[in-house]
Amino acid sequence: MYAQYTTMNKSETYQSLLPQLKALVAGESDAIANMANVAAALHEAFGFWWTGFYRVEGDSLVLGPFQGPIACTRIPYGRGVCGTAWQRGETVVVPDVHAFAGHIACSSASNSEIVVPVIRDGQVIAVLDIDSTDYSAFDETDQLYLEQIANILFKSEQCTAF
Numbered sequence: 001m002y003a004q005y006t007t008m009n010k011s012e013t014y015q016s017l018l019p020q021l022k023a024l025v026a027g028e029s030d031a032i033a034n035m036a037n038v039a040a041a042l043h044e045a046f047g048f049w050w051t052g053f054y055r056v057e058g059d060s061l062v063l064g065p066f067q068g069p070i071a072c073t074r075i076p077y078g079r080g081v082c083g084t085a086w087q088r089g090e091t092v093v094v095p096d097v098h099a100f101a102g103h104i105a106c107s108s109a110s111n112s113e114i115v116v117p118v119i120r121d122g123q124v125i126a127v128l129d130i131d132s133t134d135y136s137a138f139d140e141t142d143q144l145y146l147e148q149i150a151n152i153l154f155k156s157e158q159c160t161a162f
């Protein structure tokens with residue numbers, strides 16, 4: 001975790017990150033490059049277990065830029081936490097992944113998870129997926145800021161899509 005973030009609480013860390021991420025992506029129109037840097041920045045700032053994107057491709061989510069251990073490459077629509085967030089078009093917060101029916105365990109070390117859909121022109125085009133080894137690591141504060149972060153990336157006028 002970056003030293004500067006160790007004295008901040010969760011909200012302060014997100015508030016500090018948000019303008020930095022906006023600046024980081026502002027000059028780059030390539031969505032993959034921006035997803036890669038956003039995943040890295042979040043992962044470093046919070047010390048999550050796994051932080052990354054899955055991109056919608058046909059009827060599946062396909063693994064995109066991420067930080068952390070290797071992960072499953074394809075997730076069908078409606079499957080797992082990621083496929084559920086895609087299907088619902090809304091954020092899914094899972095305090096205990098072992099209690100989530102259909103959870104896809106890419107790593108046995110993960111105990112809680114948040115998945116935020118990335119929406120462009122009313123369509124889910126990707127999801128931001130974050131896993132923690134802690135139970136109940138994610139709450140409405142994470143949801144509030146991660147939804148903002150996920151969606152600064154893919155404004156239609158800015159991004160080349162994928």
Ligand code: SME
Nearest residue numbers: 071080081082103104106
């Ligand atoms: N747990 C996810 C799968 C992706 S990994 O966590 C990186 C799910 O249930 O969709």
